[in-house]
Amino acid sequence: MVKNNKRLEDLDRAYIWHPFTQMRDWINDTPIVITEGRDCFIKDTYGRWYIDGVSSMWVNIHGHARKEINAALINQLSHISHSTLLGLANEPSVEFAGKLVSLISEHLKTDKLNKVFYSDNGSTAVEAALKMAFQYMQHTKKCADAVFVTLGNGYHGDTIGAVSAGGIDLFHKTYAPLLFKTIKAPSPYCFSCPDGILSDETDAPSKYRCTADGEFPCLTKLRNILEHLTPNVAAVLIEPLIQAAGGMITAPVGYLKAVRNLCTKFDTLLIADEVATGFGRTGTMFACEHEGVVPDILCLSKGITGGYLPLAVTIATEKVYNAFLGEFAEMKTFFNGHSYTGNQLGCAAALASLEIFEKDNVLNNLKPKIKILRDWLNSIFNHPHVSDVRVYGLMAGIELIKDKATMEPFQFEEKAGWQVAHEARKRSVFIRPLGNVLVIMPPLAISQENLSAMLIRIEKSIDAAFK
Template sequence: MPIAFPNSLHARDVEYLLHPVTNARRHEETGPIVIDRGEGIYVYDDEGKGYIEAMAGLWSVAVGFGETRIADAARRQMARLPYYHSFSHKSNEPAILLAERLVRMTPERLTRVFFTNSGSEANDTVVKMLWYVNNARGKPEKKVILSRQNAYHGITITSGSLTGLPTNHRDFDLPNIPVRHLTCPHFWRYGQPGETEEAFTDRLVAELESVIAEVGPENIAALIGEPLMGAGGVLPPPAGYWPRVQEVLRRNDILLVADEVINGFGRIGTTFACEYYGIDADVLVLSKQLTSSYAPLAAIVFSDEIYQGIADNSAKIGTFAHGFTASGHPVSCAVALENLDVIAEKRLIETAAEKGEVLQGVLARFRDHPLVGEVRGLGLIAAVELVANKETKAKFDPVGRVGAYLFNRGHEHGVIIRAIGDQIAFCPPLIITENEIAEMVARFGRALDDTAAWVASGGLAA
């Protein structure tokens, strides 16, 4: 039986809900923080305590909480057409308008859109699309997907296999599709002693070429990558990485899938991270800030070459037999259209670059803190990595306990951050102001000092 909680809502949560990415037994002891409402960069629990949402929910609430324009757009669409599917030659106006808008926003080569409900479903769908096309091309052996260690591409069986985080694989029997995970492109952590950043890139490219030669380019369908890795710890790529990788892929007839589920719509200060890093992707995967997570939606934007292969094969066998009940959901698409209007009218993409410089500069002050090994990021996404030894970069043992303590102290100080092991991530709403950035980081700083005192007092060994 669950432990009795004074708040009946908390008790009912513990009794009935299984939470994602949560220690279920630990949750039985602690119960939830029940978030009741949101306004701007703040959320408030059911006891009235306010928190700066330094993670924009889950990397996603670009326009902040409580944007009435989006709620009104959803209400209007609910009243007109609350749902319809897009199977068997059916469509709806919001889905058509959003597809057109995304094609106009994205690079010129990307001309077609397929809607899903989440980034996980989108990346799962991408794999199926590529397998479908390669079968139609008479290349049924071309099925292997290249990914990277520490990558996050979702949590379904297929997208979870693409993900390169051991926790997401353990006891789920993943990976279970043909996937090869390459070295994580994080120079600070994985660069060798005396190795320059450029030499690190050379080594990663050499590894890519070696794996392609080993597996055979005729067996590899695509490489999938986040331009800047998010849930693996906010990891910008090393200098020259993406142009070099892209050249190797093109030379070997291997497609490039850019997962911009976190990066897209202004997070790093450009509309898409592909622009910043010079990536010419064959497939672009979008979600999260597409609707600011006010409604579930993801989009796959892909090249005409891929579309023609799908279309020809669907004509040959009678159908493209893939889709979801809510693909192109009219309310979600209406929400996305209004959300993109808000982002454009408030110039959130343009100002993200300016405010990102402020965030990166303020966080950089923690580089001298005794627990901090690295501060990194770009635009309005950043991470502070905690280490046991600043000189050797040695991790705490066990990994994650110090990060979890800091995460909980953040709640006490009114800021919701994310602990990825001992890497503390920041990804605030794009509407955040410079003064709010200062307050967010100040609250984090107090939590960090509490954590340093706990470590110094032997808390980790207790």
């Protein structure tokens, strides 16, 4: 067994180029090779189980090896695994689109978001949204120089359009010569809360409202951009409530609704990138639900299949969809698509995932878990190496600091987040940081007991990393 473990580790070092990874560091370490998953745990080749503290990169919802999703996939495999959606339809994609539109209608209280465009992942969902909005401008406003307004600290994926819309220099600066220009509005993270996280999610700290008229300063700048650029703005693209890859940056309560109102006022499409926040992550089915916001285009992926298979959707309003209707010769067709668009296996898994949401009463069962997480974050905020804590639902970030008294930060090369992550592995917890920010995003199905155990181990890991 040990011999085979070493063989796998050597093969990995020899042939695999891992994403977002400095490979010199990787090949000098011992890779963790995963062989099995159960519930909120993953097991390596040595038989050691780890709590999956980041839901296998934010995708796993109901835990690993759910029998209901397994059965759905086996059933679908007995019929057909894939046929193209270019010129054909298929049963699982039709069924899932119908259920998803119904779910959106129930949770966002609208029947306007009803046109489902399939793709493969979060990047392609956003890419499709950008192209939809741009082409919509050509059809409706005949605008040849349309631009997108995006946010600082934003992250929307790694394809060129999605990177163009991003706002994180660490990830995006290298590719600047390849990107199209976007207009950056400020990130909505205006201030951290000096007393830790909020005890009540419905309350925003007064510090956020620091202009004379009570408007968030980041909103004032967005308003100025829209006033100056209208009618050239194709869309405003945001991550509702929390900028995940930007460091779990939470927006003040009311910001999302205010952005929706500005887009309506200036006749601009609003694209909500809920790739990370959709399917219960923030405590409601969709993040937009918290403030009663209906975007013009909604992007979903990650948890859509329960963490089983790549699948994404870009959902548009009928108003956007209708702008693409015309005579064949008018060339109004939406020229976008992928080989595995609407894949039957992915859609079968997604259908089974929605059934689990209802059967397991997932959203209601999140409430005590969210309280456990928030209470622990309020406690860990007092740690001498924690400068800030941020949370929405079961999405949390812990910002590490070198010296809390002087607010001296850890330098990038000190790899503070990774020091804690490596200590966590010793304690059978897998987490992956964003720079100096520890990310906590376990499967929604994690038990209260396992959640509490994970948090205790993470706290001990912070202590051990900087003792």
